[in-house]
Amino acid sequence: MTIGARARTKGGAPTLPLLELHALTKAFRGLVAVQDVNAVLESGEIVGLIGPNGAGKTTLFNLISGLHRPTQGRILLDGREITALPPYARSLLGIGRTFQIVRPFAMTVLENVMVPILARDGNPTRAKDAAQEILELVALDRAANERPENLTLAMRKRLEVARALATRPKLLLLDEVLAGLNPTEVEQQLPLIRVLRDKGITVLMIEHIVDAVMSVCDRVLVMDQGHLIADGSPGEVVRNPAVIQAYLGEEVPGA
Amino acid sequence: MKRQRVAAVLAGAAAVLLPVFVRSQFALDMAILTLFYVGLTAAWNLVTFSGRLSLGHAAFFGLGAYTATLLFVRAGIPPVIGAAVAVVVSLLGGLLMVLVMVRLRGPFFTLASIAFAEVLQLVATHWRSLTDGSVGLHIPFRPGWQNLTFTSKEPYYYIALALAVLSVWLGHRLYHSSTGYFLRAASSDEEACQALGVNIKRAQAAALLWSAGMTGLLGVFYAYFIYVIEPTTFFSMELFSLQPALNGIIGGVGTVWGPVLGALVMTPLGEYLRTFLGAMQQGLHFLVYGLVLLVIVRVLPGGFMSIITGVRARNDDRGSGANERGRSYTAAS
Ligand SMILES: Nc1ncnc2c1ncn2[C@@H]1O[C@H](COP(=O)(O)OP(=O)(O)OP(=O)(O)O)[C@@H](O)[C@H]1O
Ligand SMILES: [Mg+2]
Numbered sequence: 001m002t003i004g005a006r007a008r009t010k011g012g013a014p015t016l017p018l019l020e021l022h023a024l025t026k027a028f029r030g031l032v033a034v035q036d037v038n039a040v041l042e043s044g045e046i047v048g049l050i051g052p053n054g055a056g057k058t059t060l061f062n063l064i065s066g067l068h069r070p071t072q073g074r075i076l077l078d079g080r081e082i083t084a085l086p087p088y089a090r091s092l093l094g095i096g097r098t099f100q101i102v103r104p105f106a107m108t109v110l111e112n113v114m115v116p117i118l119a120r121d122g123n124p125t126r127a128k129d130a131a132q133e134i135l136e137l138v139a140l141d142r143a144a145n146e147r148p149e150n151l152t153l154a155m156r157k158r159l160e161v162a163r164a165l166a167t168r169p170k171l172l173l174l175d176e177v178l179a180g181l182n183p184t185e186v187e188q189q190l191p192l193i194r195v196l197r198d199k200g201i202t203v204l205m206i207e208h209i210v211d212a213v214m215s216v217c218d219r220v221l222v223m224d225q226g227h228l229i230a231d232g233s234p235g236e237v238v239r240n241p242a243v244i245q246a247y248l249g250e251e252v253p254g255a
Numbered sequence: 256m257k258r259q260r261v262a263a264v265l266a267g268a269a270a271v272l273l274p275v276f277v278r279s280q281f282a283l284d285m286a287i288l289t290l291f292y293v294g295l296t297a298a299w300n301l302v303t304f305s306g307r308l309s310l311g312h313a314a315f316f317g318l319g320a321y322t323a324t325l326l327f328v329r330a331g332i333p334p335v336i337g338a339a340v341a342v343v344v345s346l347l348g349g350l351l352m353v354l355v356m357v358r359l360r361g362p363f364f365t366l367a368s369i370a371f372a373e374v375l376q377l378v379a380t381h382w383r384s385l386t387d388g389s390v391g392l393h394i395p396f397r398p399g400w401q402n403l404t405f406t407s408k409e410p411y412y413y414i415a416l417a418l419a420v421l422s423v424w425l426g427h428r429l430y431h432s433s434t435g436y437f438l439r440a441a442s443s444d445e446e447a448c449q450a451l452g453v454n455i456k457r458a459q460a461a462a463l464l465w466s467a468g469m470t471g472l473l474g475v476f477y478a479y480f481i482y483v484i485e486p487t488t489f490f491s492m493e494l495f496s497l498q499p500a501l502n503g504i505i506g507g508v509g510t511v512w513g514p515v516l517g518a519l520v521m522t523p524l525g526e527y528l529r530t531f532l533g534a535m536q537q538g539l540h541f542l543v544y545g546l547v548l549l550v551i552v553r554v555l556p557g558g559f560m561s562i563i564t565g566v567r568a569r570n571d572d573r574g575s576g577a578n579e580r581g582r583s584y585t586a587a588s
Contacts, residue, residue: 065450091452099450105443107436115440116451122433167452 016079018043018202019064019171024073026059033059035226037073041171046193046203048213048234051223052246057206058100060223061173064204065097066090077171092120096169098160100176100206104148109140109159112148116166131166138162138192154185161192172196174205178212186212214238222246270416274409281530283408289522290415291477292502294422296518298469299499301426301462303508304435305455306442307356309463311368312470313495314352314375315345319471320478320489321379321386327402328392334403338475345471346464348375353460360445369492376490391485394478403479411480418476422469426511429465434458442509470495505551507558516559 019041026034034056041047049057062068064075066087075083082090105112113131114124121127135141138158148156157177164172174193178186186209193216196203207213213220213234220237222230224246230237237243270290277283295316302309322344323337332340348371355367379386386392398404405411429435437458441448448455474495478484488494499518506517524547528540555561 067446067450086454087446087449088452088454091450097450099447103444103447105440105447107439107443111436112440115436115448115453118433118436119452119454124431124433124436127433163451 015043017041018078019204020074020076020079021064022074022076024060024063024075025071026056026063026068027071032226034063034070037223037228039221039228039231041202041204043170043202044197044200045219046197046205046217048217048220049204049206049223050208050210050213050220054225055223056226057223058175061097061175061206064173065095088119091116091167094168094170095173096164096167096171097173098157098164098175098177100179102148102153102156102160104156104159106147108145108147109151110135110144112159113162113166116163120168134162134166137165137195154181154189157181158189158192165196169201171202171204174203174207176206176208178207178209190216274412280408283412285523285526287408287412287415287480288526289519290412290419291473291480292498292518292522293515294415294419295470295473295495296499296502296506296514297419297422297426297511298466298473300503300508300511300514301429301466301469303503304430304442304462305438305459306509307459308365308500309352309368309466310365310492310496310500311352311370311372312466312499313490313492314368314372315348315467315470316474316477316495317372317375317379317486317490318348319345319474320484322471323475324392324394324478324484325385327394333401334475334479335401338472341475342468342471345467345474348471349464349467352467353463356459356463357456369496372490372492372496376486379486379490386486389485389487391483394482394484396482404482414476415480418473422473423511423515425465425469429462430511434461438462439509501548505548505558507560510558510560512563513558513560520559
């Protein structure tokens with residue numbers, strides 16, 4: 001599909017893509033959740049990943065972040081093979097992620113954000129300050145001493161993003177950080193994603209709210225039943241017959 | 256904060272002066288045993304920071320006790336050096352348990368820990384040429400600091416106090432270190448923790464090794480305190496695996512001070528019941544002890560610590576008090 005983009009040039013010098021997925025496959029016993037996916041992410045892009053329920057989107061994130069080992073295929077970050085690295089090592093190399101179902105730790109909001117910072121610099125006092133800064137960025141600073149179970153869903157999603165940001169990622173994988181929020185909350189969250197772009201973070205975001213994807217993404221990948229069925233600009237993708245076919249019976253996104 | 260410091264100073268002074276005022280041998284013995292269990296429970300507790308439950312700490316305890324005793328009895332090596340070697344041997348035992356821990360979760364790790372201690376007990380029983388089997392070993396009575404053998408109880412009391420303080424201090428340091436944050440995070444969610452860049456296996460290994468080494472050191476102390484050592488006592492599941500776990504759970508696992516409280520309350524309670532009710536009707540003390548346990552677990556699922564954090568949270572409105580809240584135990588991974 002986009003393997004050819006590998007030697008894309010900027011100002012004459014060839015630049016290495018940030019992330020390369022080569023023939024990535026993941027089978028759970030009989031079920032093939034991700035099948036032969038090839039894709040490339042360039043540094044600085046904001047890319048959407050959409051597809052019907054069960055298409056394999058979250059599984060793809062699990063493969064990239066290392067929680068699952070692929071059955072087949074290779075993953076390269078900055079041209080370096082990371083297929084066999086454990087999740088924590090990939091995080092230290094710059095892959096951050098959020099979880100579709102938020103997974104906060106049973107400690108205060110501030111301490112939650114301190115954990116990834118401490119994994120990079122073990123000093124709790126410095127980590128506290130750094131965590132406070134990140135909480136300000138996602139507008140959670142006033143909830144710093146709360147426990148996650150006392151937060152609204154929108155706030156817990158922001159905590160999930162804050163923790164991922166605290167890993168200082170080059171590549172951030174956002175798994176439905178807008179799902180379950182009301183339209184006002186979605187409006188409030190969107191600027192955050194633009195902030196990420198300004199920070200030079202490459203983003204791959206799974207999202208069902210297609211308007212949101214269309215408004216922030218440079219490119220959209222579409223998955224269906226484990227396959228990557230489309231890869232293009234938001235405008236191209238919604239007109240793609242295969243995409244329309246995949247969503248048949250559901251509302252065609254943005255069309 | 257200030258009131259806490261005053262309380263700590265008072266408690267410290269009381270602990271140091273206790274043998275001056277308490278002349279009863281029974282009471283002093285009880286105090287020594289209580290401090291010993293404070294140390295043992297606090298050492299056991301380090302593993303629980305990351306949500307793991309060990310019921311096999313008798314393994315490290317027995318390894319420590321046997322190593323120091325064998326070195327003294329068979330080779331005449333003084334207890335101070337023996338204790339250092341004993342800690343190393345307990346750490347090697349800890350290393351074996353680390354290998355198990357990174358592979359097994361939740362109840363499977365707990366079961367494996369029990370098996371580990373049971374196997375060591377069998378080895379100590381059947382390797383007669385080394386350990387004299389179930390006959391056991393006697394530490395010869397040659398009083399003096401160099402032999403860690405004393406004619407009065409006071410020195411044992413102060414050693415037990417020092418070991419208890421060391422063990423609790425280790426827990427306090429670990430809890431507030433970066434490793435402590437990792438362990439507590441992992442007790443909620445190991446996967447999410449790793450996805451944030453935390454090498455959780457390394458953190459858990461560190462906690463288990465500190466725990467094993469400290470437990471081994473307490474084994475050395477106990478061997479010299481009762482100077483007869485044999486497999487069923489020193490690898491006893493009931494005394495050195497279950498009892499610290501029970502104290503810890505009653506006090507509040509996942510906190511630094513909960514298990515200390517647990518040991519401070521449960522040890523004298525258990526001893527009194529055994530001494531007074533045990534004489535009345537065999538088994539009666541078990542019944543009463545069991546009932547007390549049930550009531551505590553029903554009323555305070557988070558352990559004694561949940562009373563304190565509850566009061567503190569009400570006092571400071573919200574915030575800091577929440578940090579050390581106890582969690583009820585569900586043998587989860
Ligand atoms: N750990 C697992 N073990 C077995 N099957 C799994 C596992 N994880 C995912 N699957 C299966 O793989 C398929 C893809 O799941 P995945 O969660 O990746 O879908 P998704 O695109 O993220 O869907 P959604 O939009 O509902 O989040 C599903 O059929 C799912 O049941
Ligand atoms: Mg999903």
